Amino acid sequence: MRARDEFFIGFFPIPPGLRPFLAAIAVALILLFAAAGWFAASTQAAPEEAGFRFDFGRQEVTGVLSLHPYPVIRVTEGSERLAAGRTVMLSGGGKFAPPQAAALDGRLVKAGGVILRRGDLDMLQIGGGDANLAAAEGEAPALSPPERLGRWRLEGEICDGKCAAGAMRPGRDLSHKACANLCITGGVPAVFVSAAPVEGAEFLLMAGPEGGPLPPEALAFTAAYVSVEGEIERVGDLLVFRIDPATLRAL
Amino acid sequence: MMLSPAAAMSNRVARIVAVQTAALLMDLARLWLWAGAAVSVPFLLWGVGRVEPNARDSWAFRPLLIPGVLLIWPLVLWRWFLLETGRDDWAKRHLPPRRAHAFAALLLAVLIPLTIIAGLAIRQGPPAGAPVLLEAPE
Numbered sequence: 001m002r003a004r005d006e007f008f009i010g011f012f013p014i015p016p017g018l019r020p021f022l023a024a025i026a027v028a029l030i031l032l033f034a035a036a037g038w039f040a041a042s043t044q045a046a047p048e049e050a051g052f053r054f055d056f057g058r059q060e061v062t063g064v065l066s067l068h069p070y071p072v073i074r075v076t077e078g079s080e081r082l083a084a085g086r087t088v089m090l091s092g093g094g095k096f097a098p099p100q101a102a103a104l105d106g107r108l109v110k111a112g113g114v115i116l117r118r119g120d121l122d123m124l125q126i127g128g129g130d131a132n133l134a135a136a137e138g139e140a141p142a143l144s145p146p147e148r149l150g151r152w153r154l155e156g157e158i159c160d161g162k163c164a165a166g167a168m169r170p171g172r173d174l175s176h177k178a179c180a181n182l183c184i185t186g187g188v189p190a191v192f193v194s195a196a197p198v199e200g201a202e203f204l205l206m207a208g209p210e211g212g213p214l215p216p217e218a219l220a221f222t223a224a225y226v227s228v229e230g231e232i233e234r235v236g237d238l239l240v241f242r243i244d245p246a247t248l249r250a251l
Numbered sequence: 252m253m254l255s256p257a258a259a260m261s262n263r264v265a266r267i268v269a270v271q272t273a274a275l276l277m278d279l280a281r282l283w284l285w286a287g288a289a290v291s292v293p294f295l296l297w298g299v300g301r302v303e304p305n306a307r308d309s310w311a312f313r314p315l316l317i318p319g320v321l322l323i324w325p326l327v328l329w330r331w332f333l334l335e336t337g338r339d340d341w342a343k344r345h346l347p348p349r350r351a352h353a354f355a356a357l358l359l360a361v362l363i364p365l366t367i368i369a370g371l372a373i374r375q376g377p378p379a380g381a382p383v384l385l386e387a388p389e
Contacts, residue, residue: 043371043374045377148388148389149388150384150385150386150387150388151384151385151386152382152383152384152385153382153383153385154380154382154383155378155379155380155382156377156378157377194382195377195378195379195380195381196379196380196381196382197382198382225375225377225378227378227380229385250266251375251378
């Protein structure tokens, strides 16, 4: 049989004349897919390291819980990683606010959970049950009022604070948007990821114009690069961006 | 960073053109699918049984063909026409596509990477605008 008549059939031994060719193709394909994978990965944004910090252990803090615009705790007695004076956003399991929080607005509470951290963004994921979020003994102390920082126009992205803090890799496009909107409508704090730091902060807790949750029309602009105007105030160490939804503009 | 009025206007025009192009593409896609739906009704009710003996008196599989007909309805119409009018020459049926395989393979080998690279190259990057204080606190 002439070499040119050799024919590859998967379930028969490889014809000797085809072996170098098939070996070269196999190596080329491995290299090609490795290169394609590297190329696709190199085009993605590489945000700083973030995620659940189970290595910090369970954090238990005492503080005043506020549900406006989203659940946050203003820490009065801190833990190793969350010092007193901090204002920390809270989430429950999955894409929801901690369900125990609804009855505790404005009260002194003891909260326990695991930290999610990206840069200067911290979130405490509260475990289920009263052992993880319950009223503490004593009255809520008077806290410093919010410090007004003026009206700003910012460019950046509206995300949910949990995925942005590292529960998931920040994504792109439609699936990222659907994920963020599910989190935000589930009561997870919405954050504005600013293109450049504002008063030292890259992540701002978002609120509607009256200080409540984000208005529904803002959900059309999540997970896209936008420009928006609004009032910024500092609550503890957290900046709150009360947006004017009429000024939301896709970039 | 504030844009100059001319640059801002140019940005607005570019966005309007992009939105109108997207709307046009969506309208064309919708029209294409409606045409496919119009073809799929007579083809799946009558045509497929007339041109394919194995399909006669078989009904359960026909709804499964609807998505395919929606997409490739011109080809369905063309094949239906050939088979109905007896112009189909089954022996030659696959010859033209076979002749085109080499060219198509080369074309796809170039077009697919080009499309991916172009898509990545024109993808929107993060904004660079610095925060602007519009009104200082009272």
